[in-house]
Amino acid sequence: MSKQTASHGVSSFADLPELYAELIETPDFVASFGDPIPLTISEAGEEPAEHDMPEPIAAQAECGGVIASIFDLFTDTRLEPLAPEIAWGFVNSFHFVASKLERQEDRLADQIRDMARRLEPSEVFINELEQTQLECQSIAEQRAAMEAMRDYGAAMYRTCCGRPWSPAKGSRASQVTTASQISALDFLRARAERRRDRYDPQGPIVVVSGPQDWHDGPLIWTRLDQIRTRIPRMLLVTTGQRKGVDAVAAAWAAQRGVPCVAFGLWGRGKGKGFKRNRDIADLRPVEAILCEGSGIQSSLYELFNPQNGHRVPTHVFMRADQKPDVPVRRKRRVIPA
Template sequence: MHTSLAAQLAQLELGHVRAERIRPCRSTEPPDPDAVTQTLAAIWSDLFALFPDTALEEDSEEIAWGLVNLFHRAAAKRSRQIDRATDEIRCLLAAADGSEVNSSQLESEIERARSAEAAMLGLEAMREAAAFLYSRETGSSWRPAGGSRLNHGASCTSAVVDGRDFLRARGEARQRARMPDGTPVLFAGGRLSFATDLEAKTFANNVWDTLDKVRGRVADMVLVHGGDHKGVDRLAASWAEARKVPQIAFGLDTRLGQRAGFKRNEQMLSLKPRCLVAFPGSGVLERLVVDAKAKQIAVVDRRGPLGTHPKHAARLAEAAG
């Protein structure tokens, strides 16, 4: 006759054994940075070698964005855990009565916060490594679908901050962690098309060369742009990614309809930038140039053909005539 599991256990003399909750050992050491870089590069190379000349070729950029976003979302989750643990620590400190229970709870919450912080920093480092691969693959700086891309474990050179997040932080008595600190430089340009690949390359080179020259004059430059993934902003964002220059991206508030572009102009100019770098664009951009000059903000004008100075193009035309 077979006895039940419960009956078999009852026959054992286990009365002296006490079940205890075993706390797992949590290391605060992140993965080795070189190992992270090499592993992600290998995964990236193998995965995206599959896509050319297949039905997935057009989806490769979206898949690449999603891979970076995996690390970004995981890091954001850990950041929220830190916030909750920090709030609990404040409450325990306020209610501190010297008891063993209070001290034990406080130690537990501090350990939880430290563990979450270590995990967040590790995940952010992995996201930054993946974001570099994304930039190399697509030619564009990686940005989350909403909000900012902050890197708490490093300087703000890798920050891509949402414009509204930045304005909110500036208005608070205590700024959010890792917001970029430096001299704002506005960049503006529209969506353009070119007759040949050579013209497109020439224009892109002019954007990068211009920004390099501006950075030579403004060493602590923070690039402020509209965050348009399909326009000239994409070239500027890629430049900032490559040069490790922090970015503030002011996306359009679509709820404002036709006023959205002009409202964005107001927000960017409210940062009191050192100068405006202007490439060809729409009427909204032209209004931005007018308003910048009215506020005595220097304009680096590159609205001529292929991103040249308009007066330079006029001199060439005059010489040719």
């Protein structure tokens, strides 16, 4: 809260949303919205001009308010089961635009590199280079703003429905927040090509896998917290399922700010589950959590604990270990920390 706000207090209920947003304002919004470049190019082909960014407080309050309002409106009605699906779409809209801007930014960055190799000291060439650099910077600023709003919307989504938001395909990588969920394809491609650092997080790898009908989330959270105490810079790898153990682990990673790579089954062909397991084992993980499930988990256990070769310390939880699922009533309008 600013000194000015603290000094005059709140004169009416209409002032409360702005005051509350200011109290919880995050550095990510300040970095993305609070210090715009002096000149910007809003759209390709436009002349440079001065355009203001939205206020960080307003951007954060409105972004979180949209997601919370959907859950608040649908709760205790026959539309309540649809709230997560509708809210997912709102967050995904920010993600879609951010991804489109990232592709434009990459294209302009490649163009700038090509131009920099040329020796054309003419005034026309220099003006074209400067224009392209400004357009690239402008798009990077727009992308960062979209990523900040997407990540805050995703945090609100996780708070309201209890599971992490993830895109239908691809990665949710960000330069403005530490939490990320990266698809296996982007992760492996980045390791091979060194395409972008934020798609190639470094650190000792910890693997988590289990069935979709696993209900004891605290058991997984407690063990992951214990592992992170010993391995603070860990990188979490899951088998990419949207329910059960993998979803619990992804929610833990989002809350703790730990990078998470989801090794889904996309594009792996016949026997894809077992091919995926071998890809995970090739990453040389340092520790693993496996919950009793199907042959997928059994295969991982055999890969992690061979008779000879690289052994991975593995925490195994059987179905008898998990507590009965106890439904918890959703709280209304909870703002994530």
